[in-house]
Amino acid sequence: MPEKLVIHPLNRGTRPVRIELETEAGRVVKAKAGTTYYWDFTSSLQGKDPLDAVQLTQRTSGADFVSHAVAACRALEDIAGIKPSGMMKLTRNILLSLDMVHGHITHFYQNVLPDYIPYPGGGPFHGGVGDFRLPADAAGLMLKNMWKSFEIRRLVQKMMAVAGGKAPHIFSVIFGAVTYRLNTSDIVKMASVLKEISLFINNEYSDDLARIEDTYREYFQIGAGTSNFLAVGEFPQKEQADFLIPAKAAMDFIPTDLEKNRISVDYSGSWFEIQDGQESSPLTHTTPVPGKPGGYSWVKGAVYDSRPHQVGAMARMVLAGNPVVARLGNRAASVLGRYRARLEESRMLVKLIAGWLEQLDPEENPAAEAAGLPKEGEAVGFAEASQGSVAHYVSIRKRKIERYNVLDPFSWNLCPTTRNGLQGPVEQALVGTAVSGPDVPVETLRVVRSF
Amino acid sequence: MARDLYYHTLPARILHWVNAANIGLLTTTGLYIRDPETFPFFAGMDIARKIHFIAMYLIIYGILIRIYYSYVSQDYRELLFRIRDIKGFPALVKYYLFLSKELPDYGKYNPGQKFLYNLWAVLVFFQAFTGFALYFPNVSAGLTRMLGGPLLFRQVHFLLTWVFIVTVALHIYLSFLGGWTVVKSMITGYFPEGEHMQPSSEPAGISEKI
Amino acid sequence: MxxxxxxxxxxxxxxxxxxxxxxxxxxxxxxxxxxxxxxxxxxxxxxxxxxxxxxxxxxxxxxxxxxxxxxxxxxxxxxxxxxxxxxxxxxxxxxxxxxxxxxxxxxxxxxxxxxxxxxxxxxxxxxxxxxxxxxxxxxxxxxxxxxxxxxxxxxxxxxxxxxxxxxxxxxxxxxxxxxxxxxxxxxxxxxxxxxxxxxxxxxxxxxxxxxxxxxxxxxxxYRGLIHDNCPRRQYFDNSIFARRFGDEGCLLELGCKGPLTNGDCPTRLWNEASSWCVGANAPCIGCTDPSFPDLTMPFFKRMPEIKGPGITATADAIGIGLGAATAVGLTAHLAGNYLAGRIGKKKGQEDDI
Known part of the structure; x- marks a missing residue:
């Protein structure tokens, strides 16, 4: 007889998650995962000035805001036929990768770590999930590093503020330009702060993850999720046309080039109603209906070829052929694999940022060749975020937004069960996971928080 | 020829030109403050704003004094727009649309004039209200918010300016249409007895054929 | 202590x-x-x-x-x-x-x-x-x-x-x-x-x-207005306005909502005094104001549009339109006066004078 288990809210992420599990003989046999609050700018953007999307959609996430700003700009620039200038590409790359580094550090220390080491209690750190295996001195050291991680993430946001005005929610990324030209003193300031961040990533962060990997080895086998990965491509280079992280989709670990028109949205498990059917083009009109039969989540299900795909650092590192992640093979799709991919990506990014800072020419024009926004048009803008891929779909009529839709990393990883009965990556990762006790199902928490 | 009547008293004339100057300054500086490139009337924002903020006090004093004076001199009897004046409008409209040849005798001011002059006093009040809400944004922020917020106030303030521009243009046009005697009367105070403030179509020209 | x-x-x-x-x-x-x-x-x-x-x-x-x-x-x-x-x-x-x-x-x-x-x-x-x-x-x-x-x-x-x-x-x-x-x-x-x-x-x-x-x-x-304490205030006072993002000058024409927004951002600055919105050459979007974001949108346009029943026009268009209509109307009326013989040379008047 299966037992039902609900964990709600599963906290510490950028959005609380509700999971509903059916367990049999100590294993999850069925899983539903979703978010329980409506957070969507589709309706409020209708009829607005297209340029406003860049600011408003940043508020989709307090952690991946740069990605949303960049994706919104790219969609509009695609309509206008604007080719970003070298300065634009570099500044946006720097801001984006800082945002991703910030996301990875926050994810590991704020989201993940409390599931592996006991906290002293007091303050906001009450409770604990058990299964703490690390020796006390190592745990103490990691706790100290946790505090240091807060300092580091503050420095990352400080760097973002230098280039972007303020953080969270930046200002310098706008349609057709970056407003702020980084000058020599900014570059020097950022480069010196970056050294500190880089040291933290290569020492404390690396060591702490290695400790968890050594002690909790079985988590390389837990929480695989789908064997389909997707990345929308990121980091255009100053001169070349190609991306550093390719735009690819892998079906059962076999990658092919991403074709953007194969992305669609499946609303069958979401509390959104559409006019016809449950799977549709991203720009189809939707209405939020909280009590919709069959719905259990506010996440719109993003699917590629009607199949849910995993996105995030792991997908990116696999598709970009990162050597460390490649060595893991199929074990990359696991709880520990995802942690590892985030670390490897952070390492890669701090190196890249240093390079981009050197390439920046303070004399260069920060704006693209002037081109206005046409009155009509339709496009999609992609960007990568720490948690996964972001896609902004926009159609413009009479120079106003007619339709807008944001697919964020949640839409991919937390994709609700599709109309074909395929479960999303988080749900698939949960199925088969052991449940040690009804009160503290620590394995499932670790699986969900690994995304 | 008819003798001249003492038509506008000295205080009325002084107040007329002071208020006219203030409204002129407020309008031009206001347009400049709103969009200095479309309305390049001044050398800088600083000077335009200073003029605007001085003239805004003067216009309020000017209007208050005018209202007080109209009570003291009892000329509000001729100036105040009353409900019964509405009955005079059809003939006025007919005249201005060339459907009739002459204005009926309304007394010193016709209903249109009364309406316009009264409207300005009310408009100045609204401009002062919205303007001060923007000038001292923290004093009555709650009230401002309740009534639609400072952004709405800015729009109302700006659009009322255009009501001023339109009505003042009409006023100036009709005064000049009345001829030099009408304009002169606001300077010297005297207006010839028996003359009309607005021209009539007598004796018949083209209008007879219509 | x-x-x-x-x-x-x-x-x-x-x-x-x-x-x-x-x-x-x-x-x-x-x-x-x-x-x-x-x-x-x-x-x-x-x-x-x-x-x-x-x-x-x-x-x-x-x-x-x-x-x-x-x-x-x-x-x-x-x-x-x-x-x-x-x-x-x-x-x-x-x-x-x-x-x-x-x-x-x-x-x-x-x-x-x-x-x-x-x-x-x-x-x-x-x-x-x-x-x-x-x-x-x-x-x-x-x-x-x-x-x-x-x-x-x-x-x-x-x-x-x-x-x-x-x-x-x-x-x-x-x-x-x-x-x-x-x-x-x-x-x-x-x-x-x-x-x-x-x-x-x-x-x-x-x-x-x-x-x-x-x-x-x-x-x-939240006492002061952003605009009053803005380091770019001098640009405003001298009516130097940025027309494109990245230009020097007051950002009012690019949609800055500083004149309506309370906060001490210009003096406090953000992220350990690294910068702030206007410091990054971007306009203030009025994020502390009760009217944010409905009335402070469009963020990058000078004034929000007036929504009337069935009409969508900016305040400038309404204002200038009214002005133009007045000019046309008065000119037409003036022409009418000439045609009606109310002004200009009048036949019978010569005898009187």
């Missing part, structure tokens, strides 16, 4: 003191004073409503005092969904226990808007002990009744913010709309500056309720 006086505290809080490099003394004096006050130890419970998590992210950017100092030595943040090591249910665990144990004593901090449509179904906070879903709105009504003080952090929690942007299908509202204006201390901003959050808490713990403006915001931080 002597206890800090309120006057000294206010001075330290002011952005000018920070700009003058007094932040170190703020750290020392205030932290010491805090430690003493924290003996009273009112627990702070932080609830997230419909929000993007950005306000919490901004709080973590606090520099003087740093977040570690703040959390371990200064305030007793007893619950925050971003730190809780508890698994699962919000409503049967630590939060509910603390609220019950410290009834009438704890401080409730709310981040994010509260949806009201469909009995709050647009945000379910958790399940009660019998497994029934509980809407955020009922949880907050319950908690705010028990709290000593309620603080709304961020523009969503204060005035609705981006969550309540029209057409607002979830009918989101700020906390003051739910539990009454007089009961909430508002710290608006999207997100608010960490100093605004920490400073408000500090004032509350050390000296009680801070003086507030008409919108329930501490005057300490």
């Amino acid at each position: 002597k206890p800090i006086s309120r006057r000294k505290f206010l001075k330290l809080c002011s952005a000018s003191a920070l700009a003058m490099g007094l932040s170190q003394s703020w750290a020392l004096t205030v932290v010491e004073a805090f430690r003493k006050a924290a003996a009273g130890d009112p627990p702070i419970l932080w609830i997230q409503g419909s929000a993007c998590n950005g306000c919490s992210g901004s709080l973590l950017n606090t520099a003087h005092p740093g977040i570690r100092e703040l959390l371990t030595e200064i305030i007793n943040l007893s619950f925050h969904p971003g730190f809780s090591c508890e698994a699962g249910n919000l409503l049967t665990g630590h939060l509910t226990r603390t609220a019950a144990d410290h009834r009438g004593k704890f401080i409730l901090v709310v981040e994010g808007a509260i949806p009201r449509a469909d009995d709050g179904m647009f945000n379910l906070a958790g399940e009660d002990s019998s497994g029934r879903p509980v809407a955020l709105i009922s949880l907050l009504k319950d908690l705010s009744e028990k709290a000593r003080t309620v603080i709304a952090v961020g523009s969503c929690a204060t005035f609705g913010g981006v969550a309540a942007a029209r057409p607002n299908p979830a009918d989101c509202a700020g906390l003051e709309t739910i539990i009454g204006v007089s009961k909430v201390l508002n710290v608006s901003g999207c997100p608010p500056h960490p100093d605004w959050i920490v400073g408000t808490l500090a004032h509350l713990l050390l000296f009680g309720q801070p003086p507030i403006d008409d919108f329930g915001r501490p005057k300490l931080f």
Whole structure:
């Protein structure tokens, strides 16, 4: 007889998650995962000035805001036929990768770590999930590093503020330009702060993850999720046309080039109603209906070829052929694999940022060749975020937004069960996971928080 | 020829030109403050704003004094727009649309004039209200918010300016249409007895054929 | 160390003191004073409503005092969904226990808007002990009744913010709309500056309720207009306006909402005084204002459009259109006067003169 288990809210992420599990003989046999609050700018953007999307959609996430700003700009620039200038590409790359580094550090220390080491209690750190295996001195050291991680993430946001005005929610990324030209003193300031961040990533962060990997080895086998990965491509280079992280989709670990028109949205498990059917083009009109039969989540299900795909650092590192992640093979799709991919990506990014800072020419024009926004048009803008891929779909009529839709990393990883009965990556990762006790199902928490 | 009547008293004339100057300054500086490139009337924002903020006090004093004076001199009897004046409008409209040849005798001011002059006093009040809400944004922020917020106030303030521009243009046009005697009367105070403030179509020209 | 006086505290809080490099003394004096006050130890419970998590992210950017100092030595943040090591249910665990144990004593901090449509179904906070879903709105009504003080952090929690942007299908509202204006201390901003959050808490713990403006915001931080203290004010006074992003000049023409927005951003600056919105050559979007974002949009246009029944035209177009119509009308009328023979040469008049 299966037992039902609900964990709600599963906290510490950028959005609380509700999971509903059916367990049999100590294993999850069925899983539903979703978010329980409506957070969507589709309706409020209708009829607005297209340029406003860049600011408003940043508020989709307090952690991946740069990605949303960049994706919104790219969609509009695609309509206008604007080719970003070298300065634009570099500044946006720097801001984006800082945002991703910030996301990875926050994810590991704020989201993940409390599931592996006991906290002293007091303050906001009450409770604990058990299964703490690390020796006390190592745990103490990691706790100290946790505090240091807060300092580091503050420095990352400080760097973002230098280039972007303020953080969270930046200002310098706008349609057709970056407003702020980084000058020599900014570059020097950022480069010196970056050294500190880089040291933290290569020492404390690396060591702490290695400790968890050594002690909790079985988590390389837990929480695989789908064997389909997707990345929308990121980091255009100053001169070349190609991306550093390719735009690819892998079906059962076999990658092919991403074709953007194969992305669609499946609303069958979401509390959104559409006019016809449950799977549709991203720009189809939707209405939020909280009590919709069959719905259990506010996440719109993003699917590629009607199949849910995993996105995030792991997908990116696999598709970009990162050597460390490649060595893991199929074990990359696991709880520990995802942690590892985030670390490897952070390492890669701090190196890249240093390079981009050197390439920046303070004399260069920060704006693209002037081109206005046409009155009509339709496009999609992609960007990568720490948690996964972001896609902004926009159609413009009479120079106003007619339709807008944001697919964020949640839409991919937390994709609700599709109309074909395929479960999303988080749900698939949960199925088969052991449940040690009804009160503290620590394995499932670790699986969900690994995304 | 008819003798001249003492038509506008000295205080009325002084107040007329002071208020006219203030409204002129407020309008031009206001347009400049709103969009200095479309309305390049001044050398800088600083000077335009200073003029605007001085003239805004003067216009309020000017209007208050005018209202007080109209009570003291009892000329509000001729100036105040009353409900019964509405009955005079059809003939006025007919005249201005060339459907009739002459204005009926309304007394010193016709209903249109009364309406316009009264409207300005009310408009100045609204401009002062919205303007001060923007000038001292923290004093009555709650009230401002309740009534639609400072952004709405800015729009109302700006659009009322255009009501001023339109009505003042009409006023100036009709005064000049009345001829030099009408304009002169606001300077010297005297207006010839028996003359009309607005021209009539007598004796018949083209209008007879219509 | 002597206890800090309120006057000294206010001075330290002011952005000018920070700009003058007094932040170190703020750290020392205030932290010491805090430690003493924290003996009273009112627990702070932080609830997230419909929000993007950005306000919490901004709080973590606090520099003087740093977040570690703040959390371990200064305030007793007893619950925050971003730190809780508890698994699962919000409503049967630590939060509910603390609220019950410290009834009438704890401080409730709310981040994010509260949806009201469909009995709050647009945000379910958790399940009660019998497994029934509980809407955020009922949880907050319950908690705010028990709290000593309620603080709304961020523009969503204060005035609705981006969550309540029209057409607002979830009918989101700020906390003051739910539990009454007089009961909430508002710290608006999207997100608010960490100093605004920490400073408000500090004032509350050390000296009680801070003086507030008409919108329930501490005057300490929201007194001045951005425009009045803007380093680019001189450009405005000399009517030098930036026409393109990146130009020098006042950003009014690019949509800056500084003249309508309260806050001390120009002097306090963001992220340890690194920069701020206008510092990055981007216009202020009015994020602390109650009208944000509905009336401060379009962000990059000078004035929002007037929405009339069936018409959409900017105020400029209406104004200039009225002016043009008047000119045309008066010219036509003048021509009519000539044609009617009212002015110009008149046949019969020659005899009279």
